[in-house]
Amino acid sequence: MTDRGPRHIVIAGASLAGVATANALRRRGYTGALTIVGAEAHLPYQRPPLSKRFLAGEVDRTALGLRLPGSLDAGFRLSTTALRLDIARHRLTVRDAGGGITDLGYDALVIATGAAPRLLPGRMPAGVHALRTVDDCMAIGAAIAGRPRIVVVGAGFIGCEVAATCRRLGLDVSLVDPLPAPMFRVLGERLGTVMAELHADHGVDVRMGRGVLGFDDAGTVTGVRLDDGSRIAGDLVILGLGVVPATGWLTGSGLILDDGVMCDEYGRALHAGGALPDIVAVGDVARWRHPRYGSLRAEHWDHALVQARAAAATLIDPGSAAPVDDIPYFWSDQYDVKLQMVGVARAGDDVRIIDGDPSRHAFVAAYGRDERTTAVLLVNQAHRMAEWRSLLAGGIGWPTTATRPPDTRSTPRSSAR
Amino acid sequence: MRIVVDLDLCQGNAICTAIAPEIFQLRPDGTLAVLDDSPDETQLASVEDAIFGCPVQAIAMTRD
Numbered sequence: 001m002t003d004r005g006p007r008h009i010v011i012a013g014a015s016l017a018g019v020a021t022a023n024a025l026r027r028r029g030y031t032g033a034l035t036i037v038g039a040e041a042h043l044p045y046q047r048p049p050l051s052k053r054f055l056a057g058e059v060d061r062t063a064l065g066l067r068l069p070g071s072l073d074a075g076f077r078l079s080t081t082a083l084r085l086d087i088a089r090h091r092l093t094v095r096d097a098g099g100g101i102t103d104l105g106y107d108a109l110v111i112a113t114g115a116a117p118r119l120l121p122g123r124m125p126a127g128v129h130a131l132r133t134v135d136d137c138m139a140i141g142a143a144i145a146g147r148p149r150i151v152v153v154g155a156g157f158i159g160c161e162v163a164a165t166c167r168r169l170g171l172d173v174s175l176v177d178p179l180p181a182p183m184f185r186v187l188g189e190r191l192g193t194v195m196a197e198l199h200a201d202h203g204v205d206v207r208m209g210r211g212v213l214g215f216d217d218a219g220t221v222t223g224v225r226l227d228d229g230s231r232i233a234g235d236l237v238i239l240g241l242g243v244v245p246a247t248g249w250l251t252g253s254g255l256i257l258d259d260g261v262m263c264d265e266y267g268r269a270l271h272a273g274g275a276l277p278d279i280v281a282v283g284d285v286a287r288w289r290h291p292r293y294g295s296l297r298a299e300h301w302d303h304a305l306v307q308a309r310a311a312a313a314t315l316i317d318p319g320s321a322a323p324v325d326d327i328p329y330f331w332s333d334q335y336d337v338k339l340q341m342v343g344v345a346r347a348g349d350d351v352r353i354i355d356g357d358p359s360r361h362a363f364v365a366a367y368g369r370d371e372r373t374t375a376v377l378l379v380n381q382a383h384r385m386a387e388w389r390s391l392l393a394g395g396i397g398w399p400t401t402a403t404r405p406p407d408t409r410s411t412p413r414s415s416a417r
Numbered sequence: 418m419r420i421v422v423d424l425d426l427c428q429g430n431a432i433c434t435a436i437a438p439e440i441f442q443l444r445p446d447g448t449l450a451v452l453d454d455s456p457d458e459t460q461l462a463s464v465e466d467a468i469f470g471c472p473v474q475a476i477a478m479t480r481d
Contacts, residue, residue, distance in 0.1 A: 023469055027462065048472050067474050069465075302432055305470045331430050338429065338447065382429045383443040389435070 005316050006107035006278070007032040010092055011074075012082040013112030014038025015047065016301065017283025019066060020308035021110050026071050030316050034074035035104060037094055039113070040133055041079045044068065048301060050137040051161035052333055056168060057141070064134065082113060085253040087276065108315045111250070111261055111269065111281040115243035115299065120153075120212065127221035128237040131158060140238060147171060148235035151224045153212055155182035157332045159240025160195065163204050164334040173204045174232045176224065178211040186341065188351050191365055191377065194358045195334070202335055207232070243299065245285045255279070260287030260297040265323035267311040277318065280311040291325045293344055300330040327392045329385070337361050338382055342389040343375030352399060356381065364388070368398030419479050420454045420464065426475035433467035433476060440464055 009025060011018045014036050022034050038044070044066040053059040068074075079097035086093070092104045117130035127148075129140050144150075144166070152163045155177035163175045175182070181192025182199065200206045207226065215237065216223035224232045245260040256262040256270045261281035267288055268275035281287075283304045287297035306326045313321040332339045345351075345367035356363030356379075364384065367375040373396035376388040420440065427449050433441040434449075440460060442450045456464050468476045 020469070027465070046472060046474075063474075067469070069469065301430075301470075301472050302435060305432070305436075305466075309466070329431075329435065333428065340431065380447070382431055382447045383445050385431050385443075386434055386438060 008106055009034055009108045009110065009315065010104050010106035011036045011110040011112055012092060013114055013283065014040070014044050014076060014078065015112065015114055015283065016044070016066065017304040017308055018110060018112030019044045019068065020305050021112065021282050021311050022072055022074050023069055024309045024312035025316060026073065028312050028316055036074050036076050037080050037082060038076060038078045039081045042134060043076065043078070045134055050134065051131060051158050052165055055137055055141060055162065055165045082249045085250055087254055087271065087279065108278045110311065111279065111285060112283045113246040113249070113285050115245045115284040117239065117243050118241040119239065120241070125215050125217035125221045126219065127235060128215060128239065130239045131162060132243065143236045144169065144171065149233055150174070151176060151232050151234035151237045152240055153224065153237060154240035154242070155208065156240050156242055157183055160199065160334055161332060162238050162240060163199060164202065167202050167204055174207060174234065175199060175204050176207045176210055176212060176226065176232070178209065180209050182208070185347055186345055187377065188345070188347070188349065188367070190351055191358065198335065198337060198361065243284065245297065247285060258287065261285055263288045265289045265291060266314045266321045267307060267324070268314055280314055282307040282311050288324060291323055296328065298328045300328055302329045327389050329389060338380055340378045340382060340385050341375055342385060343367070343392045345375035349374055350398070354400065366400050368400065371398050373398050373400045418455065420451050420456065421477050421479055422449055422451055423475045424448065426473045428473050430472050432470050432472055436467040436470055437463040441467060
């Protein structure tokens with residue numbers, strides 16, 4: 001970092017990606033001012049437990065907070081929403097909790113405003129909840145205390161995790177999705193169907209291939225009407241319809257927006273004149289040019305950490321920055337099943353079980369197309385993820401002949417002192 | 418300095434094993450093994466990244 005580097009970096013977004021970027025900036029020796037603007041009233045916290053252990057009451061609120069390193073030395077402006085961006089004058093306009101409008105000048109800006117849950121069109125009755133924030137989760141938790149019949153609309157990863165958590169709490173749960181199987185877009189039909197069976201085996205009323213027409217509303221929701229003419233009684237509806245990147249406030253800023261803030265492979269935001277050296281975007285809101293995938297927006301914990309480290313380099317030490325070429329990785333916990341996926345599978349990819357037995361919920365499956373293995377799914381095989389990830393990084397043909405990666409674990413690599 | 422992992426918290430999410438594979442490794446049963454609980458100076462940065470990045474905040478470093 002030189003004396004000509006930024007003296008005030010503003011981070012719009014106080015969740016993992018924003019805070020991880022702040023942390024990475026300090027770790028790289030940034031000594032200037034850091035301001036972190038967060039729309040929620042809360043200091044940074046973990047979102048992954050919201051659909052799992054926090055919803056189940058196994059993690060308390062204080063344990064949910066992200067541990068902020070003492071070296072972070074950042075000023076938080078909470079309950080403060082990013083409203084507008086003026087890239088020519090280097091100003092971020094925000095609205096605070098009291099409604100006051102302020103301009104924040106910056107030398108460099110990190111856009112980390114995340115994503116907002118997708119909702120259904122039309123008015124939604126009381127008792128219909130999305131799940132994105134800790135406040136959402138507390139509201140759902142309060143409703144769950146009355147032991148309602150639950151309908152989860154949307155069988156993506158969050159919807160499936162919520163369904164599993166609610167079943168573990170002993171509640172009646174229906175799971176509805178217009179696609180043929182849970183997590184269909186990522187897992188495909190064959191393995192999505194394995195997951196449908198898992199949920200059915202745990203007592204979930206699984207209704208795939210059915211869309212939601214509307215809600216029965218008696219002041220509060222009493223049921224969900226489906227497009228096959230059926231109706232599910234329910235007192236609590238939880239929407240798991242995915243998210244949309246929170247870019248509305250950037251409309252008119254000149255930044256290029258296309259399902260996220262478009263960035264180059266160093267994380268620099270793009271506008272008509274090219275990449276901006278003083279604005280990066282990270283996390284769920286960011287779509288980076290990716291050497292492997294063309295462009296990539298991923299809503300993964302790991303991807304946010306990778307981007308945060310790279311974006312920090314881009315802002316204060318661009319000479320050391322390298323294009324980010326990560327193999328995306330995410331996990332999901334449902335009942336006693338841990339799913340992990342490395343790579344990017346797309347609808348229509350071929351799928352092969354390459355080891356284990358899906359019916360016993362311990363297996364490895366590979367996805368591929370165009371003579372390339374695109375992704376590997378591991379179910380209760382966590383210890384093998386790292387090796388598959390490095391194999392994917394090197395490139396694997398399709399159909400893959402590998403049934404297991406070279407086993408480097410048969411002899412200890414290092415003696416634990 | 419010594420690395421301490423709270424195995425009751427650890428969910429085997431494999432973030433630390435990606436950041437610092439020379440220190441952290443998952444066993445076949447999905448539990449975490451710390452291969453070297455006294456990292457040297459050159460490993461400290463990646464261990465600190467792993468501590469920050471742990472999604473359940475199960476890793477800590479203590480001074481002996």
